[in-house]
Amino acid sequence: MSDMEAPPKPPVFRRSTSAPSIYVEGISQMMVGFPNSRMLLHSLVTKDAEGTEVRHVACELVMPTSAVLETAKVLLAQLALNKEQLVASGSEWLSKFQEALADVESVSNEEVGTPTDQYAS
Secondary structure (H helix, E strand, O other), X not given: OOOOOOOOOOOOOXXXXXXXXXXXXXXXXXXXXXXXXXXXXXXXXXXXXXXXXXXXXXXXXXXXXXXXXXXHXXXXXHHHHOHHHHHHHHHHHHHHHHHHHHHHHOXXXXXXXXXXXXXXX
């Protein structure tokens, strides 16, 4: 870059009001190819009557394989950069959760009652 050239401007991001937010817990399948790759992302894992794991697909993501590689690199870099904060936050959350569980253990089933069929899924 010469002295006369200005540095490139960072991109501007605009989120459409129709852009969905999709919660996923993992990748069920991934097919890597050229020029695109495909991932099936799941949000819920249950077991059927025979004990077979059933994954509920939240979305199918298709993107250029080069973008998949760039995404993986950015994710790993961000996780490495934020490792200490992630460990601290996770430890704090686990501690609060364990305290809440200790409180739950002190409550007997008779005091709370039992679930009814109206809440069964």
